[in-house]
Amino acid sequence: MRRLSPGGRLGLAVTGTLVLAALLAPVLSPSSPEALDLAAELSPPGPGHPLGAGENGIDLLTHVLHGARLSLTVAVFTVALSAAVGTVLGGIAGWVGGLVDEVLMRLTDVLLAFPGLLLALFLTAVLGPSLAHVVLALSLTGWTGYARLARAQVLTLRERDYVQAARALGASDARILWYHLLPNAAGPLLIQATSALPGTLLAESSLSFLGLGAPPGTPSWGALVDQGTQYLLVAPHVALFPGLALALAVLGFHLLGDAVRDRLDPRHAERR
Numbered sequence: 001m002r003r004l005s006p007g008g009r010l011g012l013a014v015t016g017t018l019v020l021a022a023l024l025a026p027v028l029s030p031s032s033p034e035a036l037d038l039a040a041e042l043s044p045p046g047p048g049h050p051l052g053a054g055e056n057g058i059d060l061l062t063h064v065l066h067g068a069r070l071s072l073t074v075a076v077f078t079v080a081l082s083a084a085v086g087t088v089l090g091g092i093a094g095w096v097g098g099l100v101d102e103v104l105m106r107l108t109d110v111l112l113a114f115p116g117l118l119l120a121l122f123l124t125a126v127l128g129p130s131l132a133h134v135v136l137a138l139s140l141t142g143w144t145g146y147a148r149l150a151r152a153q154v155l156t157l158r159e160r161d162y163v164q165a166a167r168a169l170g171a172s173d174a175r176i177l178w179y180h181l182l183p184n185a186a187g188p189l190l191i192q193a194t195s196a197l198p199g200t201l202l203a204e205s206s207l208s209f210l211g212l213g214a215p216p217g218t219p220s221w222g223a224l225v226d227q228g229t230q231y232l233l234v235a236p237h238v239a240l241f242p243g244l245a246l247a248l249a250v251l252g253f254h255l256l257g258d259a260v261r262d263r264l265d266p267r268h269a270e271r272r
Contacts, residue, residue, distance in 0.1 A: 011255025022072050025065040033066050033219045042235040052237040055227050064245050066219035075200040081139045083193050086146025094154030095177050108144040116141040124212040153185035187264040194257040198250040221246045
């Protein structure tokens, strides 16, 4: 088995550390997210607040750790929902064909005509700040890429000998699609999912930065960066540390996505 590249190992280390920190946030945090230390408001990193304090004396380390949990939860749920919906619809379109294929593909074209983040902004502005609304808004256009990919894979695989054999043995269309076609299309879809995680993290942070993501008071990297922009000259650490955490998370997932692509698509690794 081919070993991970140095970039892949770095990506795995960064994402693994991020996931571990998110899971252990209640244990690693110096205080609870609701705790306020008004006397230490905007204070720089020190013994009481390892990453400093923010507005109203919130502990930045606590909010960065709990923000990692929020961002990962939204990203994973969004990618999972997008992949599930897109894979099923794309698989049905490729297998059934005809009018069903035409309608589903034209629907994806319509959704792709709208910039995904702008559509998410509109939906969250109408529905209100909520993590569920963020997942729904980001998934509304996120599934289209999976649908196109799943359709292309099914169109390629449907003529394979094992599919024809299953059909000759009397297997139903649903069984062929679920047990023979989609599992064999899982590799490209997994590559698509890992590649989508960094963009989803950025989109969630962008919505929170604009006040349309997590509800007010919820620890969020985007909300912390937004808070820090008001104090860049007097307390730059308020925006620096959550922004650095977001940058490291995006970098780690990008590197991990490239490693997954190299592992599942040897031809791509050879071209590199």
